[in-house]
Amino acid sequence: MSFPTKPILNDLFHRKAAVSLDFLIVGGSIGGLACAYNLKQAGHNVRVLERSSGPGNAIGGLRVPPNMTKLLLHWGLGDRLVKAGIRCPRIEMLDSENGNFLSELVFHEVVMKELQAENYGVTYADIYGIIHDITVASGVQIEYNCEVVDVDVEEREVRLASGEILKADLIVGADGATSTVRERMVGLQENHKAGPFTGYTYTIPVSRMKEDPELQVFLEEKGVWKVFMGNNTCALTFMAGPDQYAIQLIMSEPSASHSWSKPIDLAPVVANFDDYDERVKRLLRLGTQAVETRHVIQEHLEDWFSDDGHVVLLGDAAHNLNPGTSHGSALAMEDAAVLGSLFSRLRTRDPDEILQLLAAYQEIREGRCVEVTRTEYETVAFSVLPKDNPMRVERDAGFAASRQMKVLDWENLDDPFLQRIWEQFKCSFGYEAYDAADDWWVDWGIMRERMKASSMAVSDGSGSSPKDMTFSFSQSLDPTLDPLSTSP
Secondary structure (H helix, E strand, C coil): CCCCCCCCCCCCCCCCCCCCCCEEECCHHHHHHHHHHHHHHHHCCEEEEECCCCCCCCCCCCEHHHHHHHHHHHHHCCHHHHHHHHECCCEEEEECCCCCCEEEEECCCCHHHHHHHCCCCEEEHHHHHHHHHHHHHCCCCECCCCCCCECCCCCCCEECCCCCEEEEEEEEEECCCCCCHHHHCCCCCCCEEEEEEEEEEEEEEEHHCCCHHHHHHCCCCCCCCCEEEECCCEEEECCCCCCCEEEEECCCCCCCCCEEEEEEEEHHHHHHHHHCCHHHHHHHCCCEEEEEEEECCCCCCCCECCCCCCCECCHHHHHCCCCCCCCCHHHHHHHHHHHHHHCCCCCCCCCCHHHCCCHHHHHHHHHHHHHHHHHHHHHHHHHCCCCCEEEEEHHHHHHHHHHHHHHCCHHCCCHHHHHHHHHHHHHHHCCCCCHHHHHHHHHHHHHHHHHHHHHHHHCCCCCCHHHHHHHHHHHHHCCHHCCCCCCC
């Protein structure tokens, strides 16, 4: 597959919706901007409401997995990503107390060639800027210092902190794990639980690291991601661009706060890593402030959209991940791609048609998000096992066995082993959001349009209406028949 070499500012889908809807997107994070870009490309009018003061305020680094990279490639942003980020050839797992090598995950060339995309480390500010620029250039209106304090689902209105009321055809809640839009859509105060992890992210200028000879080990092979596995803690370090080095710290304890906009003092946090290797501690102490992320375990959400089709949720508002994941922004961007693709096929303003596209969006995305949420949780839990946990002994024994496998070259591995590794990579990194949307359309969307056209041609006085026929089809897609469905 060949990707465009210049940013796609028009005709991403090579089609436009037959009618244009007015969308209000609440939340201007990476997921919110990606949603705005895709809906604009689909032919709709889009306005983003973001409560922060503007782009470029976030700190910290971001790991961009191949499934997210591929979306940026589809949008013609590959050159900007390569310029801003650092490609990762492998991940090293290391003992936190002495820095000893435990194991590694190598992104073999033959596998990455099949995936057609790479892993990159980049600063959050840089990746945000890349997506912000193409979104604005496409004609999307982004309003900062614009806090939404209330949502009237039935009237399709949002009220701002200023008192201003804005109206749209459809409201997208991309406002995070503690979403105001979600709360109003559900209609009651949800009882989200505090998860077991708290994350802290920040970056350090590479120039400061170069001043300390003891820290050169972190810069020798600049693309390698290092995971230091500790006792109820872990530290992930990686290059996040030519001039910045990123740190992500995970602790096995809940936090009371949850804010990307208010950095905290780092010293009390780093004190919890005093049993780490001296070089790691020297690295961690170079930072002064970090962004803290609380692990929120949301209640199960039966529907990602309101019964009347006036509101839909995206990203963390629908399926929040734990701190330490590399898939948070990636899943939100996948949501955006699927939603945009589906609404590029909108033919009318018929509420039934809108509801069917929203149902398709959830059907396509839910199983994928449930699986990634599970595996990302397991990955972090695997990295912070306490010393007295028998699973840690098993983990380290598995690492020892994997070191023995290192003598084998990728091409010489036995076929069953190669197949298992490939399936793991493919499931996590090989997901194609646009293909998933197109596949649904071929399997179900075309049939829906034909059934609707047939129903409109009915004139035998049977009493059937287009609405009756449409909902009959919708109801035939019983979610309990889907093995990936989380419906009880």
